[in-house]
Amino acid sequence: MSRLLITRPDHDDVTAYLHAWSGKVIEEARRHGLEIFDLKGERANRKDMESIIRDKQPVLVLFNGHGNEKEIAGYNDDTLISLGHNENLLDRKIVYSVACSSAKELGRKCTDSANCSAFIGYEEDFAFYYDPNRLSRPLSDAIAAPNLDSSNQVGISLVKGNDAKESFRMSQNAFRKWIGKFMGSKELEAPYVLQTLIHNMMSQSLHGNGGSKI
Amino acid sequence: MTEIAEEDWEVVKHRVESMPAHIKLALGSYGSLSRDDMLTHLEKRDAIGRKMVEMQIGYLKFFKREMEKLAHEQTADNEA
Numbered sequence: 001m002s003r004l005l006i007t008r009p010d011h012d013d014v015t016a017y018l019h020a021w022s023g024k025v026i027e028e029a030r031r032h033g034l035e036i037f038d039l040k041g042e043r044a045n046r047k048d049m050e051s052i053i054r055d056k057q058p059v060l061v062l063f064n065g066h067g068n069e070k071e072i073a074g075y076n077d078d079t080l081i082s083l084g085h086n087e088n089l090l091d092r093k094i095v096y097s098v099a100c101s102s103a104k105e106l107g108r109k110c111t112d113s114a115n116c117s118a119f120i121g122y123e124e125d126f127a128f129y130y131d132p133n134r135l136s137r138p139l140s141d142a143i144a145a146p147n148l149d150s151s152n153q154v155g156i157s158l159v160k161g162n163d164a165k166e167s168f169r170m171s172q173n174a175f176r177k178w179i180g181k182f183m184g185s186k187e188l189e190a191p192y193v194l195q196t197l198i199h200n201m202m203s204q205s206l207h208g209n210g211g212s213k214i
Numbered sequence: 215m216t217e218i219a220e221e222d223w224e225v226v227k228h229r230v231e232s233m234p235a236h237i238k239l240a241l242g243s244y245g246s247l248s249r250d251d252m253l254t255h256l257e258k259r260d261a262i263g264r265k266m267v268e269m270q271i272g273y274l275k276f277f278k279r280e281m282e283k284l285a286h287e288q289t290a291d292n293e294a
Contacts, residue, residue, distance in 0.1 A: 014240040066243040077243075100242030125242030125265065132238055132246075143237055188234045195273045196239075202272060 002214040003058035004029050004159065005037045009044040009065045009075040017130060018064035018098060020138035021148040025062065025155035032159050034060075034214070044074035053089045059214050060094050062155050067099025070106055083109060090116040094164055094212045096154045100125040103205045111208030118164035118208035120154050120171075126203075127196045129189060143189050146178035146197055158214060165210030175201035218267050226270045227256050241265065 006026060010019040019040060029036050037052045039045075044065065052058065063080065066073045070083040081087055087110040094117050097107065103121030110116040128147035134140055153174040157167035175197055182194040230252045239247045244262050247255070255262040 013238070013246045014242075017240065068243060073243075125244070127239060127241050127269065129237050129239055130246075131236060133236065144240075189237055191229070192233055192237070192239075195269055198273050198276045199269045202276060 001033060001035050002060065003037065003056055004034045004060045004062065004214075005049070005052050005056070005058040006039065006062040006155075007044040007049060007064055007074050007080065008038065008040040009073075010041050011076050013130070013132065013135060015065055016135065017128070017138045017141075017144055017148065021144075021152060022062065022064050022155065023139075024152055025159065028156045029159040032161070034159055039074070042075050044080070045078050046074065046080050049074065049080050050086070050089065058093065060158055061090065061096075063095065063097040063099055063102070065099055067097065067102040067106075069101045069104040072097055072099040072102050072106065081106065087116070090119070092117055094158060094214065095119045095121070096158065096167075097121040098126050098151055103207060107205070107207045116208055118206065118210065118212040120164060120168050120204070120206050122200065122203045123205050124199065124203040126151070127199055129192050129196060143193060146182065146193055147200055150174035150178055150197070150200070161213055163211050163213040164206055164208070168204070168206040168210070171204065172201060175204075218264065218271075222267050222271060223256065223259065223263075226267045227253065229270070230256065230266070 008019040008022055009015045026036060026038060037056060037058060039048055063072045066077055071079050072081040074080045083106045087106060090110050092115060101124055103119060104123045107119035107121045111119050128144050130144040131141050150171055153171040154167050157170040179197050182190045230249060233249050235249050241247055252266060
């Protein structure tokens with residue numbers, strides 16, 4: 001049985017949205033019989049993450065949360081993975097990270113030298129518009145949906161058994177589909193959402209072996 | 215650091231001024247920004263302001279590339 005580790009901090013608006021939306025990936029993973037280690041809320045901390053990785057050896061790791069070019073963070077921005085310190089924890093794993101800019105150095109270097117199988121992430125900040133009035137029900141937020149749905153296609157495709165290259169393609173296609181939809185929209189929010197869709201689509205990248213799959 | 219043209223700052227400022235007031239921008243590690251927050255950062259021309267303008271520039275480059283691709287395809291169709 002393939003094992004999935006997913007981190008879902010929820011300490012601010014941004015992570016609360018990522019937490020809620022990545023629930024859809026977990027549902028898909030359950031449907032495909034994966035064993036799931038869901039580090040949500042305060043459990044998205046370095047100690048728990050390292051313990052799961054060492055003891056359970058998940059083949060697929062999905063990171064939600066903040067980050068930068070060299071780090072991926074968890075609850076209250078606790079550093080989970082830091083380049084030059086513990087990126088070897090990602091050895092032989094397929095990783096998808098929404099953490100901003102984490103593909104730029106961390107993703108690139110851990111696939112080049114530290115044996116991470118594949119790393120899909122973003123070279124720049126992941127951005128999305130949302131309606132704060134929907135904060136208690138992020139899944140009903142039509143303004144946030146395009147970017148978060150497109151992002152989700154990576155994880156959904158991977159848990160279905162598709163390889164990293166196909167999963168990247170599925171997500172890029174989703175971004176394009178939403179871009180097409182919003183280009184024709186007369187909604188006031190449309191131009192703003194459109195800009196973030198294009199930004200995220202262009203910034204998303206795949207490093208490592210595109211043939212990697214669970 | 216690439217210099218950003220004055221007109222690019224102005225274009226983004228006008229876009230943000232027209233933004234519906236009820237929505238916010240989640241911009242990675244910078245957190246959530248209201249319309250007023252965004253205008254403040256643009257006014258200060260700080261790192262967040264720069265990111266916003268860079269996103270706008272990327273958006274325009276995307277459309278330019280798409281238009282060029284379309285024009286190229288149409289030329290190829292006409293010649294066929």
